[in-house]
Amino acid sequence: MAASTGEPFRVVFVCTGNICRSPMADVVFRGFADAAGLGGRVASTSAGTGDWHVGERADQRTLDALERAGYDGTRHRARQFTHADFVHSDLVVALDRSHERILRGWARSESDSDKIALLLSFDPSARTLDVPDPYYAGPGMFDEVLGMIESASRALFRQLEPAIRPAT
Secondary structure (H helix, E strand, O other): OHHHHOOOEEEEEEEOOOOOHHHHHHHHHHHHHHHOOOHHHEEEEEEEOOOOOOOOOOOHHHHHHHHHOOOOOOOOOOOEOOHHHHHHOOEEEEOOHHHHHHHHHHOOOHHHHHOEEEHHHHOOOOOOOOOOOOOOOOHHHHHHHHHHHHHHHHHHHHHHHHHHOOOO
16 A cells, blocks of 8 residues: 555546546545645545546536535546556545446456445445436535535545554
């Protein structure tokens, strides 16, 4: 694991267009790491399986939901997942099973494939494995999705925290 060598633990969150769910997950996860004083021990980012929104900011409804919850997502710019993300990441977190299938199809090795996990698989209280896409829904759905992402990201961070915390 990278954190044990002094390198940050690297996580990439992946959804479809990288303007709704994965930017939320990245911002929330970094928020947990920063709040625990471990921001320097974690490097997180996000990407999309598609290239439709490359270079764009997160959807305004994503930014609004994040802001209502006390997060700042304004620095996000969408990008597409590339094979380099497998090489440079310790964990590749898919937001739903369609992203997981695509990522497994792109994996070039067992090592790549072993890095892939579903975000909601970390949350024992989750009733599904898929974070729903709020893109075609109203602002309330963005808040609901953010709540799911917060719960699962908190569980993921708690699982990783002992391994990324510096030895005393």
